[in-house]
Amino acid sequence: MDGRWLGAMPVDTFLNKYFPATEEPLPDLPDNPFENVPSKGSESGRYDPFITAIQEWMPHLQAVNTSTKGDKVNKVNLKTDISIYNRVGGVPPPDRTDFSRMELWMEFKATKDGAAFRDPRIDTEEERLLAIETGSFTPDTDEGKKARGQLAHYAGAQHSQQFRHFSFSVVIQEDHARFLRWDPSATVVTAEFNYRTNPRLMVEFLWRFDHLSPKQRGHDVSIQLANLAPEVDARVREKLGIKNSDIALYQYEVPGMIGMGYAYGPRFPTENRSLVSRCTRSSPVVWIPNEDVLGGTKSCGEPGSHSERNVDEHVGEDEVKKGPWSKERVIYMKDTWRFLSDLADVEVMPEHEIYEILHQHRTPHIPELVIGGDVDGGRTQTQELVDAPWLCVQPRISPYQHYRLVHGIVGRPLFQFDSTKQLVTAVFDALQAHSHAVNYAKLLHRDISVGNIILTDEGKGLLIDWEMAKKMDEHGSRRPDRTGTWQFMSANLLQQPGKFHTVTDDLESFLHVLAWTTIRYVPAIDSYSAGRRGKDLASFDEHDEMEGHCHEGGHLKGLLLAAGKYPSSSFQPRCKTPLFELLQELRKPFKSLYGDPPTDTDRKKVEFPFDQSDWELVVMRAAIDRYEKDMACLQSSTWFVDTIKMALDKQEWPTDDKADRNIRITFPRETPRQEQIRTSHRQRSQAMWRSSKALPSSSKRAASPTPGPSSKRPRGTPAACGTRC
Template structure:
C-alpha cells in the first residue's frame, strides 16, 4: 500500500466528490450527540453508545457491535469493531462480522499514539512538499504500519467477498475520525476532525451514505443473484459440477452481449489478498442466451465449429444472426481491472482487441472464441487526485477500468498434468503461440506464468491472459509498477524495476514455469524431503522491501543460473524422465546472460587468425564464441522451441508420472520480517493452485494449500528404468 494512501482530503471535498447531498434534509442534531461515548479507557466501551448515537442518521441501515465475532476470509480470522448492514424487514442483521453482507465498517483505536495517519501542516506549498518528502502523513512507525495494514486487510476482505467497484469505511481514534474510500487504484483518506465538537460531519456522512443507491455505495450492479427456473438451475449446476445445493448462483452480465443473455454460476473465488491491484478473478460459467435475442429458440447443444464462431455475428448492429453466442454453452470468464494510461503517446489495448490481432495473424494455441468489454461504472477515480493542492504524499497510482473477458474454452490448470511429457508439451504449445505473436503479430506477452498456460481436454497447451501484452515497437513505461507474476519474472526484471521488458525476459519466464512446476509438483526420490523442496522453491519468492523504493528480488535466480546450478542438483525425480535434462539444457544460455560478459579487451586479444592462438587464447576465443551464441539464442524463441522439440522426440518419457498436488513444503525458519515478505509471495504461489479451472462437464479439484512441515508424505521407492513408474 506504500504510495497508495491519498490524503489528507478535506471532508467537504470528500462529500462533494463521493457522497451527493440528499433531497431529504438531515434531521436536527441533538446537543452533544456523542456525550455518552467514553473519551478515555477501553475502546470496547465506545461501541454501543456510538451505535445508539448514530442510528438516527441511518434509517435504512443497522449498525452492529461485531468486535467479538469475526469472519474467516482467505483463512484469516478478522473482526471489525462495528459492521453496518442493510435493514431487511423480518430478517435480523448478522450478529458478527460478515464481509459478504456489510455495507460499511468502522475501526476504533483508543489511543492517539501510533496513529495510522498524521495530518501535516501544509499551509504553504513548501510545507506540503516537505510533507511529501518526509512521508509524514503515513508515519513510519510499527504501530502506524500495523494499523494501516489492518485497515487494508479489512477492505480487501470486503471486496473479495462482494462484487464491488469501491467501498467506504470510518476510522475513529480517540475523539477524532476520518473517512476512507477504497478502490483498486488507491485509498482516499480525509483529514481528521473531532466528531464530538463537530458531530454534523459524522451525521452528514452517515445520512448521505444511508440514502445512496447500491451503485453509489460501490456495488457492481452488473452481477445479481440468479433467478432461474428450477430446471435451468439444475442444468447449470450439473454442467459446472456443483453438487452442493447451498452454493448460491449469480447472474453475470457479459460485456458487448448485454440484453442477449446472461452467464450463470457461483461467486468468483476469493484468493485475492491485495485490494490495490488488478484484482483478477476467474471461473467457468454457463452462458444462457435469451430466446428472442437471436430470432429463434435457444439451442442447448454443442457449439459449432470455429468457422461458424465469428464474434461479430452476435454483436453487430441491427439484426443479430445465429452464431456461437446464440447457443447455451460453458464459458470461462475473467473479471479484472485493466490498466489505463493517461499519456497521449501510450496505447493500452483491452485484451479482446489483442486477441483480435492475434486471430488476424492466425496465432496458434490460444483461445479462439473471445469476447470482452468494460463494465459500466467501473473506472477508478483516485488517479484524478494526483495534483490536488491538499495532497501530502508521493502517489504511486495506476488508473484502472473494470473489465471482463470471456472465451469459449474451459481448460484445466497446468499443475494437473497427467505426465511430465504433457507438461513439457503444453509449455511447448504456449511457446509456439508466443513465437508466432512475436514474429507475426509483433506482440510481446509479458506475463508468462504457470497460471497463464492451461490444458485442454486433449492435453494441448493454450497461452492465455494477454492483457499485459505490448506492441514490440512500443517503448517507454506505462505504469510505475513492473509487469508480470513475481515467481516467474526474469531475474533482470526483478533486480532492475525500471528495465524495459524484452523477448529474453519472456523466454526466461518459460524456463521458470518449468522449473517451478517441477519443484512444486513432480514427485522426487525419498531423500529429497519437504525442507529441501522449500529451500529450492525459495528462489522464486525471494523478495526485499525498501521504503519508498520498488520491491526487488531475483538474486538467487541469477546466481544459480550464472553458476549453472538451476534447478537444484539435489532434486531427482522419482520416475526417470528427460524433464530434468531438458531444464539443464534450457538454462545454458542464461549462464552467459548472468555471468560477467567478455570485455572489449578480451575480444581484441582473439581478433587474430585462429592458427595464431595459443591454448590460453583459444580457450578465451571459445568462451567468447559460446557467449555470443548464447546471447543470440536468447533473442528469439527459435532455439528454445528446437531444444524442447528435440527433447519431446525422445522415447524414454514416462507415461504416468503425473503431478502430485499434495507434496509438502517446509520453508526454513526466518525472522518475522522475512516470513512476512515470503508469506506474501507464497500466497501468490498458492493462489495459482487455488483458482482451479474445471473442464467442460466435469469438476476438477483445486490444489490443496501448502501443508506444514509435519504433514504426512506419501513415500515410495524409486522406479526402475523404463517408461512407467
C-alpha cells in the same frame, strides 16, 4: 499501500464529491448527539453507545457490534468493531462480522498512540511540500504501519467477498474521526475532525450514505443474484459441478454481449489479499442466451431487465443467432481491473483487442472464442486527485478500469498435467504461440507464468492472459509499477527494476515455469526431502525491499544460472524422464547471460589468426564463440522451440508420472547469518538506488521498466523505483 493513501481531503469536500444531497432533509440535530458515548475508558465500551447514537440517522441500515465475532477470509479471522448492514425484508442482520454483506465498517482506537494518519500543518505551499517530503501524513512507525495494514486488510476482505467498484469506511481515534473511500487505485482519506464538537459531519455522512443507491455505495450492479427457474438452476449447477445447494448463483453481464444473454455461476473464488491491484478473479460459468435473440421460450426465469440495452458492436445479432453464442454452453470468465495509462500519448489496449490482433495473424495455441469489454461504472477516480491542493503525500497511483472477458474454452491448470511429457508439450505449445505473436503480430506477452498456460481436454497447451502484452515497437513507459508473477520473472528484471522488458526475459520465464512446476509437482526420489524441495522453491521467491517502494530479487536465480546449477541437481524424478535433461539443456544460454562476458582484451587476443598449439588462445576463442552463440539463441525463440521439439521426439517419456498436488514441502527459516547477509545486501542496494536518483532524468529513462498480481505470488509483487513502465 505506500504512496496510495491520499490525504488529507477536507471533510466537506469529501462529502460534496462522493455523497449527493438527499431529497429527504436531514432531521434536526440535537446539541450533543454523542454525549452518551464515553470519552475515556476502554475502547470496547464505546461501541454500543456509539451505535445507539448513530442509528437514528440510518433509517434503512442497521449498525451491529461485531467486535467479538469474526469472519474468516483467506484463512484469516477478521473482526470489525462495528459493521453496518442493510435491513432486508425484516430479516435481522448478522450478529457477527460478515464481509459479504456489510455496507460499511467502522474501526475504533481508544488513543491516538500509533495513529495510522497524522494531519500535518500546511498553511503554506512550503509546509505542504515539506509534509510530502517527510511523509508525515502516514507515520513511518511500526504502530502506524500496523494500523494502516489493518484498515487495508478489512477493505480488501470486503472487496474480495463482494462485487464492488469502491467502498467507504470510518476510522475513529479518541474523539476524532476520518472517512475513507477505497478503490483499486488508492484510498482517499479525509482530514480528522472532532465528532463530538462537530457532530454535523458524522451525521451528514451517515444520513447521506443511508440514502445512496447500491451503485452510489460502490456495488457492481452488472452482477445480480440469479433468479433461475428450478430446472435451469439445477442444470447450471450440474454443468459447473456445484453439489452444495446452499451456494448462491449469480447473473453476470458479459460486456460485448449486453442484451443477448447472461452468464450464470457462483461467486468468483478469490485469494486476493491486496485491494490495490488488478484484483483478477476467474471461474467457469454457464452462458444462457435470451429469448429475444433465439425467438424461443426463455431459458431462464429472470425477467430480462437489460434486454433493451444496446448490443455491443463487437458481436452482431445475426452472429449470435447462428454462432457459438446461440446455445447454452460452459465458458470461462475473467473479471479484472485493467490498467489505464495516465499519459496522453500512451494507449493500453484491452485484452480482447489484443486477441483480435493475434487472431488476425493466425496465432496458434490461444483461445479461439474471446469476448470482452469494460464494465459500466467501473473506472477508478482517485487518480483525479493527484494535483489536489490539499494533498500532502507523494502519490503513486495507477488508474484502472473494471473489465470482464470470457473464453469459449474451459481448460485446466498447467499443474494438473497427466505426465511430464504433457507438461512439456503444453509449455512447447505456449512457446509456439509466443513465438508467432512476436514474429507476426509483433506483440510481446510479458507475463509468462504457470497460471497463464492452461491445458485443454486433449492435453494441449494454450497461452492466455494477454492483458499485459505490448507492441514490440512500443518503447514508452506506461505506469509507475511493475506488476507480474514474481516467481517466473527473469533474474535481470528482478535485479534491475528499471530494465526494459524484452523477448529474452519472456524466454527465461518459460524456463522458470517449467523448472518451478517440475520442482513443485513432479514426484521425486525419497532422498529429495520436503526441506530440500522447499529450499529449491524458495529461490523463486527471493526478494528484498529497497527504499522508494522498490522490490528487488532474482540474485540467487542469476547466480545459479551463471554457475550452470539451475535447477538443483539434487532433484531426481521418481520415474525416469527426459524432463530434467531438457531443463539442463534449456539453461545453457543463460549461463553466458548471467556469467562474466568476454573482455575486450580477450577479444583482441583472438581477433586475428593465431597458432592452434597455443592452448590458452584456443580455449579463449571457444569461450567467446560459445558466448556469442548463446547470446544469439536468446534473441528469439527458434533455438528453444527446436530444443524442446527434439526432446519431445524422444521415445523414453513415461506416461504415468502425473502431477502430485499433495507433495510435502517445508520452507526454510532464515538463519541469523542469512538475515545479516540479506540486510547487508539491502543496505548496499539502497545506497546504489540513492545514487541512481542523482542521475539525469534522461539516464533513467533509457532503461524504463515494463510491467510483468498480481499477487499470483500471488500476482502483484511491486517492483517500482520511481521509473515508469
